[in-house]
Amino acid sequence: MKILVAVKRVIDYNVQVRVKEDNTGVVTENVKMSTNPPDDNAIEEAVKIKESGKAKEIVAITVGEEKAQETVRKALAVGADRGIHVKVDGVIEPLAVSKILQKIVDKEKPDLVFMGKQAIDDDCNQTGQMLAALLNWPQATFASKIEVKEKTLEVTREVDEGLETIEVNIPSIVTCDLRLNEPRYASLPNIMKAKKKPIELINASDMGIDTKPRIEQIKVEEPPKRKAGIKVANVEELVQKLKNEAKVI
Amino acid sequence: MSALLIAEHNNTEVKPFTLNAITAASQIDSDLHVLVLGYNSETVAKSISEIPNVKKVIHIDNEIYKNYIAENFTSAVVKNAENYSHIICSANTFGKNLMPRIAALLDISQVSDIIKVISSDTFLRPIYAGNAFATVKSNDAKKCITIRPTSFEPAETSGGSAEIVKGDLGEQSNHTKFIKKEEIKSDRPELGTARIVISGGRGMQSGENFKLIQDVADKLNAAIGASRAAVDAGYITNDHQVGQTGKVVVPDLYIAVGISGAIQHLAGMKESKIIVAINKDGEAPIFSVADYGLEADLFDALPKFLAELNKLNTIQK
Ligand SMILES: Cc1cc2nc3c(=O)[nH]c(=O)nc-3n(C[C@H](O)[C@H](O)[C@H](O)COP(=O)(O)OP(=O)(O)OC[C@H]3O[C@@H](n4cnc5c(N)ncnc54)[C@H](O)[C@@H]3O)c2cc1C
Numbered sequence: 001m002k003i004l005v006a007v008k009r010v011i012d013y014n015v016q017v018r019v020k021e022d023n024t025g026v027v028t029e030n031v032k033m034s035t036n037p038p039d040d041n042a043i044e045e046a047v048k049i050k051e052s053g054k055a056k057e058i059v060a061i062t063v064g065e066e067k068a069q070e071t072v073r074k075a076l077a078v079g080a081d082r083g084i085h086v087k088v089d090g091v092i093e094p095l096a097v098s099k100i101l102q103k104i105v106d107k108e109k110p111d112l113v114f115m116g117k118q119a120i121d122d123d124c125n126q127t128g129q130m131l132a133a134l135l136n137w138p139q140a141t142f143a144s145k146i147e148v149k150e151k152t153l154e155v156t157r158e159v160d161e162g163l164e165t166i167e168v169n170i171p172s173i174v175t176c177d178l179r180l181n182e183p184r185y186a187s188l189p190n191i192m193k194a195k196k197k198p199i200e201l202i203n204a205s206d207m208g209i210d211t212k213p214r215i216e217q218i219k220v221e222e223p224p225k226r227k228a229g230i231k232v233a234n235v236e237e238l239v240q241k242l243k244n245e246a247k248v249i
Numbered sequence: 250m251s252a253l254l255i256a257e258h259n260n261t262e263v264k265p266f267t268l269n270a271i272t273a274a275s276q277i278d279s280d281l282h283v284l285v286l287g288y289n290s291e292t293v294a295k296s297i298s299e300i301p302n303v304k305k306v307i308h309i310d311n312e313i314y315k316n317y318i319a320e321n322f323t324s325a326v327v328k329n330a331e332n333y334s335h336i337i338c339s340a341n342t343f344g345k346n347l348m349p350r351i352a353a354l355l356d357i358s359q360v361s362d363i364i365k366v367i368s369s370d371t372f373l374r375p376i377y378a379g380n381a382f383a384t385v386k387s388n389d390a391k392k393c394i395t396i397r398p399t400s401f402e403p404a405e406t407s408g409g410s411a412e413i414v415k416g417d418l419g420e421q422s423n424h425t426k427f428i429k430k431e432e433i434k435s436d437r438p439e440l441g442t443a444r445i446v447i448s449g450g451r452g453m454q455s456g457e458n459f460k461l462i463q464d465v466a467d468k469l470n471a472a473i474g475a476s477r478a479a480v481d482a483g484y485i486t487n488d489h490q491v492g493q494t495g496k497v498v499v500p501d502l503y504i505a506v507g508i509s510g511a512i513q514h515l516a517g518m519k520e521s522k523i524i525v526a527i528n529k530d531g532e533a534p535i536f537s538v539a540d541y542g543l544e545a546d547l548f549d550a551l552p553k554f555l556a557e558l559n560k561l562n563t564i565q566k
């Protein structure tokens with residue numbers, strides 16, 4: 001079995017994101033970047049499946065600018081076998097990413113594609129479902145448990161009401177939740193070894209896909225600030241304030 | 250043209266967030282039609298037809314829609330989408346799972362999780378866990394939009410009498426099989442729509458200690474929330490998680506207990522009307538959004554809080 005894993009480079013989740021003064025976006029200069037957190041879970045799950053003997057090859061793919069390669073390199077360091085970097089500059093929307101991934105899937109013919117459930121920059125939560133639609137494959141989104149069976153996957157999904165279990169035929173798309181597993185760290189020797197693993201570079205412009213954004217970002221602003229609150233001295237004061245000042249109890 | 254909203258329901262009742270989505274959808278286009286895909290779901294179609302904002306109900310009733318398989322829903326929506334300018338649904342796990350699949354087949358770049366309708370093509374949406382608000386304009390001819398339900402009031406549910414028509418059945422996918430849903434039933438109000446929410450974090454230390462939270466929740470008729478750390482640690486089930494990758498709540502009163510206030514948690518509760526934080530670390534970031542902060546050990550404060558509440562006779566259920 002072959003697993004393709006899509007990894008996106010985003011502003012690190014620990015960074016306090018700041019809006020640019022000219023309202024054209026958020027500050028990205030000199031800001032720490034990392035792999036989108038659930039994408040680490042996607043890689044980890046693929047590696048675990050390979051370790052269990054059920055998969056032969058893991059290919060990590062990213063779509064993005066020059067530096068996005070770092071995320072593929074990191075995937076290689078924790079166990080992916082080779083990488084693909086589809087280079088594109090500027091903003092790229094989930095629809096365009098999914099069209100690019102569709103072409104890569106046509107070429108690579110993986111049995112499974114693992115992705116994160118949501119990118120923490122655009123918070124779109126779209127790409128996996130879109131790719132599944134374009135390929136006409138089944139989708140198992142928001143996965144917190146995956147069991148690989150003969151020709152199917154049994155996937156536990158985190159939904160608003162609790163947990164849902166579905167069975168999807170292979171080939172399929174899975175989007176991963178953070179609770180799927182505990183991503184491992186790359187060891188130094190594996191980081192060194194990963195430097196020798198191949199990363200294929202493809203220019204999006206050579207793929208014949210229109211990647212122009214369809215959504216215009218008119219402006220980006222700071223959200224309204226909450227007015228500063230107070231500290232109360234004790235529980236009695238808290239209850240008094242809630243009752244008499246805020247009038248919420 | 251008209252807008253088409255996909256209803257969420259459990260085959261007997263409309264899910265509350267559909268009502269919020271209806272409010273947003275009718276701001277986008279007042280000629281709002283609602284698509285009900287379900288099995289033995291006549292009562293759902295009927296109750297939606299009574300919502301004054303709804304101008305027409307398209308009902309497709311078939312066993313293949315019983316378990317909300319996205320593949321089956323998508324085919325039906327795409328088949329019935331032709332005459333609509335907007336396809337809309339709420340941005341909860343139902344809509345998040347479904348809408349992008351529809352958008353891709355229609356070759357539309359979806360606008361996710363809008364919190365404000367500026368015009369029929371321009372919307373406000375949070376990005377970066379709500380650390381920035383983006384005003385975006387969709388240039389696709391047809392638009393696929395998901396609505397953050399807590400940013401809109403629920404629509405009135407009675408007084409209307411929209412016609413109910415049958416829609417075209419979609420194809421069935423043989424690649425996905427529903428196995429089970431473990432729904433956690435409780436008598437408490439639903440987290441997404443509760444007037445009061447009390448949430449516990451890693452500071453609770455164990456699942457048993459959530460009893461302290463339950464007691465207060467019972468007293469206040471509140472829903473119970475949690476941080477991701479508390480869910481990850483197994484103190485409480487995933488349906489309670491509030492935050493960027495959990496649920497968004499906007500209650501009148503949100504009480505955060507033993508929660509540090511990571512931005513990913515704030516993303517799910519920052520818009521609450523009144524926020525209370527109980528934390529023993531005076532520097533915890535949760536205090537920066539709290540209207541009332543109590544720097545205290547929760548194991549001391551929660552029993553006292555309950556005792557004080559018990560002294561009040563005025564708490565409305
Ligand atoms: C991509 C991504 C998505 C995420 N999504 C979410 C999300 O949706 N929701 C979410 O909540 N988190 C989310 N997180 C996790 C988030 O970053 C934090 O790790 C998490 O919110 C921390 O939970 P916590 O505040 O309960 O735990 P901690 O940060 O460990 O805080 C525990 C707090 O309890 C206090 N405390 C301890 N003992 C006591 C006591 N006896 N009395 C009083 N106070 C006490 C401590 O002072 C501390 O402030 C996400 C993270 C990532 C990377």
Ligand SMILES: Nc1ncnc2c1ncn2[C@@H]1O[C@H](COP(=O)(O)O)[C@@H](O)[C@H]1O
Nearest residue numbers: 006007063115116118119124125126127
């Ligand atoms: N540019 C990209 N390169 C690789 N994978 C991506 C890219 N954009 C999105 N993805 C994948 O799709 C998931 C969901 O992203 P989104 O739809 O943007 O929330 C991410 O977690 C990634 O696995």
